[in-house]
Amino acid sequence: MAYTPIIGTLGYIMSPDGQQVLMIHRNSRPDDLHLGKYNGLGGKLEPDEDVAAGLIRELREEAGIEITDLKLRGTISWPGFGKNGEDWLGFIFRIDGWTGTPYTSNHEGTLEWVPLSRLLAFDLPLWEGDRYFLPFVFGEDTRTFHGIMPYRDGHPVSWSYSLV
Numbered sequence: 001m002a003y004t005p006i007i008g009t010l011g012y013i014m015s016p017d018g019q020q021v022l023m024i025h026r027n028s029r030p031d032d033l034h035l036g037k038y039n040g041l042g043g044k045l046e047p048d049e050d051v052a053a054g055l056i057r058e059l060r061e062e063a064g065i066e067i068t069d070l071k072l073r074g075t076i077s078w079p080g081f082g083k084n085g086e087d088w089l090g091f092i093f094r095i096d097g098w099t100g101t102p103y104t105s106n107h108e109g110t111l112e113w114v115p116l117s118r119l120l121a122f123d124l125p126l127w128e129g130d131r132y133f134l135p136f137v138f139g140e141d142t143r144t145f146h147g148i149m150p151y152r153d154g155h156p157v158s159w160s161y162s163l164v
Contacts, residue, residue, distance in 0.1 A: 005077065005087035009042035009055035012137055013095040020113040022063065022102055027109040033083045038114065038124045051091040062106050069097025073137045074145035081151040094137055129156040
């Protein structure tokens with residue numbers, strides 16, 4: 001059977017001093033798969049977009065900012081992640097340059113600047129699997145990670161990756 005995942009982007013926006021990350025607290029829609037969790041910003045690609053263009057569009061829509069510096073930190077295949085068991089393939093970015101004034105909220109929830117130290121201490125309601133890949137997003141190692149994290153019933157069942 002062919003692997004036909006939903007393709008999405010996930011961006012972690014750094015504050016100018018590099019000490020905070022703009023996160024969305026998904027607290028607006030009761031039917032949201034992510035309800036109550038903190039996450040980076042991003043979303044599904046449109047058919048006519050590459051992954052960078054998709055992320056730039058999503059951050060303009062969700063946060064009201066324009067990206068000036070983004071780095072692909074990795075990719076993750078999430079088989080079974082979706083609400084109905086759909087497979088996802090995510091492109092994970094770190095955004096170190098941007099202009100504009102970020103929104104304080106959008107249709108999915110509240111936007112909050114979270115101390116990077118708190119995020120990396122996993123002192124927030126995050127997806128359980130975030131603890132495996134967030135150290136690569138914010139770490140000193142500049143290699144790109146490529147991982148696979150199958151989900152079952154809303155929980156990761158394994159994690160494997162390579163660094164290149």
